[in-house]
Amino acid sequence: MIARFIAPAFALIAFALPASANVDIQRVTSPGGLEAWLVQDNSIPFVAIDLWFDGGGSADVEGARGAVHLMAATLEEGTGDLDSQQFAATLEGLAASFSFSTYRDNLVVSAQMLTENREDALALLRGALVEPSFDPVAVERVRTQVIQGLQADANDPNDIASLTFNELAFQDHPYGSSLDGTIESVTALTRDDLVTAHRNILVRDRVAIGVAGDITPEDLGVLLDNLLGDLPLAEIELPGDVTPTLPGGVSVVDFPTPQSSVLFGHSGIARDDPDFFPAFVMNQVLGAGGYRSRLMEEVREQRGLTYGISTWLSLGANSPMMMGGFSSSNDLVGEAIEVVQAQWADIAENGITQAELEAAQRYMTGSYPLRFEGNSEIAGIMAAMQSDDMPVDYINTRNDNVMAVTVEDIQRVAARLVDPDGLHFVVVGQPEGLEASN
Incomplete structure (x- = not known):
């Protein structure tokens, strides 16, 4: 999992809930049909958005293990005319924070921004989600980081135990192998593999959306369509259930x-x-x-x-x-x-x-x-x-x-x-x- 957090100042502008943890959730549907859950709080000029795309690392296509993980790790490496350094500098200038993380069943995108910079921050996020550049130089740099992580995992007893347990329990199901891939599979991934993984995972009909902070339901509906409306609909089937085959x-x-x-x-x-x-x-x-x-x-x-x-x-x-x-x-x-x-x-x-x-x-x-x-x-x-x-x-x-x-x-x-x-x-x-x- 590779994630980048750019604005630690966000830790200073969180709000606390009462001890009962009662949360007033509003269900918001955008004009384009996207649904989100919103907790509105206008006391501070700050908005947090989480996008959970179904599938995650389990949705790798055959022969491209680790593609979803590598793809997600390169989403912040440039879009349009911005290369990775320009993307990072723009994000920092907006005092915003994005992270892209791959889990077994989900690809999770988290974004935090100030209200005054919301429009520009979301335009940058839209570029990363809808039109990532997958620049070859950036991809190779991130690929090297992933391979170094796999090399470290191969010498970590806890990681070895987890991989062994999953291999024994789930065998050929995606749960039976590392979502990061192997050194061999990650080395072999091409730009086309990343484009395919992007097309398969970042789809607007398999995303769960949570929003909290300084935004109205009306503004959120418009925001969702601008941010995600150009993503495609799902075309692939996600992996099905698997019964563990591991005996006592x-x-x-x-x-x-x-x-x-x-x-x-x-x-x-x-x-x-x-x-x-x-x-x-x-x-x-x-x-x-x-x-x-x-x-x-x-x-x-x-x-x-x-x-x-x-x-x-x-x-x-x-x-x-x-x-x-x-x-x-x-x-x-x-x-x-x-x-x-x-x-x-x-x-x-x-x-x-x-x-x-x-x-x-x-x-x-x-x-x-x-x-x-x-x-x-x-x-x-x-x-x-x-x-x-x-x-x-x-x-x-x-x-x-x-x-x-x-x-x-x-x-x-x-x-x-x-x-x-x-x-x-x-x-x-x-x-x-x-x-x-x-």
Whole structure:
């Protein structure tokens, strides 16, 4: 992921929300039919816009792995008569900030600007989105940066673990390979590959839009058509769902390091599943709650087997997963895995206690408003919500949904979701006394 932030002064002009995190979202439809969610706040002369284009790195065409990532990284490298240096200088002169980031399921564009410079900033952004130059000199420079990143990843145990787990779980599906591509695939990419990736991803009918700040719904509608109206409609099918093929067990990747990196997981739960909130709260108790979680207590505090361990619900559009990770010295990693397996089995069979539930609910509801500390954060959250097909009132009802979860709900969902026999561990290092099971 390559992103550039040019105006740190934006950190000084964010607005805070009340502790309840109630957010007044307006749904805006442009004259041309583009829909956005808007939180209007005219108290400061600043606007943040997030654009989440569906597909992301998973939409690479066959034989061009890494094209979407490289394409996104070169969007800010010139448009029209502006080369990369002129583009950057113009952006800085406008006190605006753009970033272009590629994820597995989305290409995300974030923009922040002052109201007085909004028209010029958006004209520059439109050029980057609609008419990027893909200048050969700039492309080669960015390609070199990407390849250097891939070389570094090849020597990072955490990156090796992630790639290995995905290859084993998803095989030929795009989830089974790095969205950055390989050194070989990135080296072979042509300008035509970037043009194709641009045509396939930056389309106006697969974009979620979040806007926060000093703009009216009427002005936003005109803005959206000017900014995105010239983008084409989608022509390709996006990748479909995939069922992980990874059985329970342990895979070991030999890597010369005194500390093993471990990634573990199995199939998970989709965000639109009726049982999502019980699973969400259960995961907080199991491993997402930092020092308050069971795994931190059992693996670190009680036994000193790691400095940190966590779990998360990975909500990939094509295959949700329940995941976790930690690092441990080679002589202790086997014992740490046994403790994780025991805790996985215990929560599957017994669920959690009322005290654990109440502690998790207090933290989850109390910390939630802190996510909405500024326009940029709010715009991003709203775009992500639309991309995930979440209801417009999710922010205002989320804490109520967390508080509605009961111990019985979690008992039922844990029995359904948590699969001790299906839990697979990828260990990168030279673990002592631990053999691969498959």
